[in-house]
Amino acid sequence: MAPVTMLEAIRQAIFEEMERDPAVVAIGEDIGVYGGAFKVTAGLLERFGWERVIDTPISETAIIGAAVGMSYQGLRPIAELQFIDFIACCFNQITNFVAKSHYRWGAPVPMVMRGPSGGGVHGGPFHSANPEMYFVHTPGLKVIYPSTAYDAKGLLKSAIRDNNPVLFLEHKFLYRRIKEELPEDDYTVPIGKAIVRREGRDLTIVTYAAMMHSSLEAAETLAKEGVDVEIVDLRTLLPLDKETILQSVKKTNKLLIVHEDTRTGGIAGEIAAVACEGAFEDLDGPILRVTAKDSPVPFSPPLEERFLPNVNDILSAARELAAY
Amino acid sequence: MSYPLTRDQHLELYYYMKLNRMLDEQLVRLFRQNKVVGGLYSNLGQEATSVGTAYALEKRDWIAPMIRNVGGLLVKGYKPADILMQYMARYDSPTKGKDGTSHFGDLKGRHVVSPISMLGDLVPVMTGVAIAGRYLGQNIVTMTWVGDGATSTGAFHEGLNFAATQHAPLVLVVENNQWAYSTPVAKQVPIHDLADRAKAYGIPSAIVDGNDVVAVYQATKEAVDRCRAGKGPVLIEAKTMRMKGHAQHDPAEYVPKKMFEYWEARDPIVRYEKYLTENNLWDEKTKSDFVARIEKELNDALEVAEKSPFPPPELAEQGVYCDGCHTIEAEWKRSKKEAMPPQSSVKPEWEVTDFGGFDLASTMAKQSAAAGANGGNGAKSARTVAAAQKSTGKSNGRPEKLKVAARVPFGRGPKGKEGRK
Known part of the structure; x- marks a missing residue:
C-alpha cells in the first residue's frame, strides 16, 4: 500500500x-x-x-x-x-x-x-x-x-x-x-488512550497534534546532547489518560508539557495538576510548559511564527528542565 | 378542510385539558407547601394549544415540548405522577432528579425529546429527527412548540430555514402567549402576526385561536397531513395568553388588568365546556364524572410522588456518558439497500434552473422545460429521486413557494388586536 x-x-x-x-x-x-x-x-x-x-x-x-x-x-x-x-x-x-x-x-x-x-x-x-x-x-x-x-x-x-x-x-x-502506510484491514484506535511515541529515561514531554512532531524533532536534537526524552502523545484529551502520563513521569521524574493552544487555561495546567496529585514525590524539577502566547492567532507570517511554539522553544525548556 | 371528531374524541380532548388544568392547580398547592423544588411554570390558559396540537399526531410521531406544554406530554402518554415527581425532584421521576419541570423525554416509546432552557434550540433538533425519519422510511411528522419570545432567537431562524430547505415534515407551533417573561410581544417582534415569520422561509402558515381546542386541532391536523404527504414544514401561530407570571415567583404586575380580563373571558376550558353542552356532547353527569376521575388520578399520583425518595447523592456523577447502557439502533422502515451503494449513488452536480437574474420570470420560463426533462440530480430509482429532491430542497435553488400558496392554505384565525398595547 x-x-x-x-x-x-x-x-x-x-x-x-x-x-x-x-x-x-x-x-x-x-x-x-x-x-x-x-x-x-x-x-x-x-x-x-x-x-x-x-x-x-x-x-x-x-x-x-x-x-x-x-x-x-x-x-x-x-x-x-x-x-x-x-x-x-x-x-x-x-x-x-x-x-x-x-x-x-x-x-x-x-x-x-x-x-x-x-x-x-x-x-x-x-x-x-x-x-x-x-x-x-x-x-x-x-x-x-x-x-x-x-x-x-x-x-x-x-x-x-x-x-x-x-x-x-x-x-x-x-x-x-x-x-x-495504513493497514489494509479495518482497524480502530481506542479513545482515551495515550501512546508513548518515543521511549526515554531523562525527561517526559506530554503533547498532542502538530506539536507532537515538533517535540519529536526536538527529542532527536536533545538525544545528541545526551538527554533522552520520552514523548507521550495524548491523542484523546477527554477523557484524559492519566495513567500513561503518571507512568512516564514516575519513570523520567521530569515533566514538560507542549501544546499549540494558548497558555492560560490550556490543558498543560490540568496535566500539571494531575502530575502533582499523582506523582509529586517523583518529580525532580519544576513542571514546565511550552505553549502559544496568550493572544488571538495573528495573521502575518512573522506574527504567527512568534505566536506559535516551535522546536527551539521546546529545546530551551527541555534543556532548562534537564539541568535539574 | 374539516376533520370531524367523534364524541369520544371530543371528550378525550376535554379530559386532557382538564387534567392539564387540575394538575397545574395541584402543583400550585404543592408549591405553596414547599414541596416543589425550584420554580413552577404554570400552563394556565394555554391548555387548548398544547392538547389540541399534540392530539393531531399519531403514536409514531415525535414531539418536543416546551415548559408550558404539559398538555402535550399527557396526550403522549405521560402520567401526572411523572410531572409531579419532576417538579418534586424525586428519584422515580423520568430524569431521576437530574433535571426538573418538563425537561424529560423518551426516545423509544413515546417519541418525546426533552427540551432545554435555551429557547429555539428544538427547531433544528426536531428538523433532524424529521429528516432522519424520512431517510428511515418512517413517514413520521415531528412537532415542537416555541413561544413568541423564542421567535427572536438565532436557533429558531436557522432551524426553520434548514427545515424549509430540506422540506422536513416539521410542524412548528408558535405559541403566542403575548409575554416573554415580562416583555410584551410588540417589544419582541416588529410584526403583528408571528405567522409572518414563515414568509421568509417560503413555507405555509396558519393563525389559529389558541384558546379554541377544536380549531387548534383542525388547523394542526391539516398541517400534520400536509407534512406527512411530503409537502414540507408548516408554521402555526396559536394566539393565546399566559395567565400567570413567568413562574410562580412572578406576580405579573406588568400585565394590564384589562388584558387578563379579556383573556379570562376566553378561558379555553370554560369555552370548551360550553361547546360540549351546546353540541349535546355531554351532560352534567359526564362532567362531574370527569372531575371525580381526574381528582382521584391526581390524588393517586401525589401518593406515588410523595412515596418516591430523593435520589441517592452518588447519582450526581453517574450517567455522564453512555458506556454501553444503551443499544443504539435505527428503526428502519425501508430497505437498507436503498441507502447503500450502488443504489445510493448519484451524479454529484447541482441542478440550477434559476440563474438568479433580475428578469426572473422570463429566465424561469425558458428554463422550466429543460428542468422538467432533466430529472432529479441524476438519482437512480424513482424513490431515491423523490427523496433526493426532498432532502436537497426540491430543485436546489428554486423555492417551492412559487408553486404553493405562500400563506394560510387553511384559513386565518382571529386578528386578536384587542388587548394589545
Whole structure:
C-alpha cells in the first residue's frame, strides 16, 4: 500500500464507515457536491447520495441541532464544521443540548463533530483556532486530537462507533504534510488512550497534534546532547489518560508539557495538576510548559511564527528542565 | 378542510385539558407547601394549544415540548405522577432528579425529546429527527412548540430555514402567549402576526385561536397531513395568553388588568365546556364524572410522588456518558439497500434552473422545460429521486413557494388586536 496523507486517512475512515453502516450520514457546509473546503468529503455524495450527504445552509446551530435529532433516531451523523473556529457559533447546542443529553434524560447522542483546526497556515484569527479546552471542560463530550494518519483513521472510526458525542479535531497543518502506510484491514484506535511515541529515561514531554512532531524533532536534537526524552502523545484529551502520563513521569521524574493552544487555561495546567496529585514525590524539577502566547492567532507570517511554539522553544525548556 | 371528531374524541380532548388544568392547580398547592423544588411554570390558559396540537399526531410521531406544554406530554402518554415527581425532584421521576419541570423525554416509546432552557434550540433538533425519519422510511411528522419570545432567537431562524430547505415534515407551533417573561410581544417582534415569520422561509402558515381546542386541532391536523404527504414544514401561530407570571415567583404586575380580563373571558376550558353542552356532547353527569376521575388520578399520583425518595447523592456523577447502557439502533422502515451503494449513488452536480437574474420570470420560463426533462440530480430509482429532491430542497435553488400558496392554505384565525398595547 502506498503511504497516504492524514487527510486521506480521515476521508477513508468516513468512507469506510458509511460503506459499513447505513446509519452513518454526513452533514455540513459544502461537503457534498464540492467535497468540502479541504476535500475531506470528496466522493462521498457520488457514492452515498443526497440523503446521506447533506449540504446545509451556513447555519452551524442548525447543523449540530439537526445532527442531534438524527442521532436520536439511531443514526450516527458526522457533522463537519468547515473551520473549527466556527464551532463558537454552535457552542450552545454542543454544551447545553448535546453534552447534557445522556446525563439529564438518558438520551445518548452518537455523533461526531469534526473540523480542521490549528495554526501555522496563516489562516488568521478566524481560521486557526485550537478550541479544545472549551470542550474538555464540558462533561459529556469526548475530545480527540490525533497527530498521525494511522491514529486519525483509527480514532475517527472509534468516534463514529462510539455512543457519545465526540469532538474530532484535525490539525490542518498536518493534513497533507505527513504520510504513512495504513493497514489494509479495518482497524480502530481506542479513545482515551495515550501512546508513548518515543521511549526515554531523562525527561517526559506530554503533547498532542502538530506539536507532537515538533517535540519529536526536538527529542532527536536533545538525544545528541545526551538527554533522552520520552514523548507521550495524548491523542484523546477527554477523557484524559492519566495513567500513561503518571507512568512516564514516575519513570523520567521530569515533566514538560507542549501544546499549540494558548497558555492560560490550556490543558498543560490540568496535566500539571494531575502530575502533582499523582506523582509529586517523583518529580525532580519544576513542571514546565511550552505553549502559544496568550493572544488571538495573528495573521502575518512573522506574527504567527512568534505566536506559535516551535522546536527551539521546546529545546530551551527541555534543556532548562534537564539541568535539574 | 374539516376533520370531524367523534364524541369520544371530543371528550378525550376535554379530559386532557382538564387534567392539564387540575394538575397545574395541584402543583400550585404543592408549591405553596414547599414541596416543589425550584420554580413552577404554570400552563394556565394555554391548555387548548398544547392538547389540541399534540392530539393531531399519531403514536409514531415525535414531539418536543416546551415548559408550558404539559398538555402535550399527557396526550403522549405521560402520567401526572411523572410531572409531579419532576417538579418534586424525586428519584422515580423520568430524569431521576437530574433535571426538573418538563425537561424529560423518551426516545423509544413515546417519541418525546426533552427540551432545554435555551429557547429555539428544538427547531433544528426536531428538523433532524424529521429528516432522519424520512431517510428511515418512517413517514413520521415531528412537532415542537416555541413561544413568541423564542421567535427572536438565532436557533429558531436557522432551524426553520434548514427545515424549509430540506422540506422536513416539521410542524412548528408558535405559541403566542403575548409575554416573554415580562416583555410584551410588540417589544419582541416588529410584526403583528408571528405567522409572518414563515414568509421568509417560503413555507405555509396558519393563525389559529389558541384558546379554541377544536380549531387548534383542525388547523394542526391539516398541517400534520400536509407534512406527512411530503409537502414540507408548516408554521402555526396559536394566539393565546399566559395567565400567570413567568413562574410562580412572578406576580405579573406588568400585565394590564384589562388584558387578563379579556383573556379570562376566553378561558379555553370554560369555552370548551360550553361547546360540549351546546353540541349535546355531554351532560352534567359526564362532567362531574370527569372531575371525580381526574381528582382521584391526581390524588393517586401525589401518593406515588410523595412515596418516591430523593435520589441517592452518588447519582450526581453517574450517567455522564453512555458506556454501553444503551443499544443504539435505527428503526428502519425501508430497505437498507436503498441507502447503500450502488443504489445510493448519484451524479454529484447541482441542478440550477434559476440563474438568479433580475428578469426572473422570463429566465424561469425558458428554463422550466429543460428542468422538467432533466430529472432529479441524476438519482437512480424513482424513490431515491423523490427523496433526493426532498432532502436537497426540491430543485436546489428554486423555492417551492412559487408553486404553493405562500400563506394560510387553511384559513386565518382571529386578528386578536384587542388587548394589545
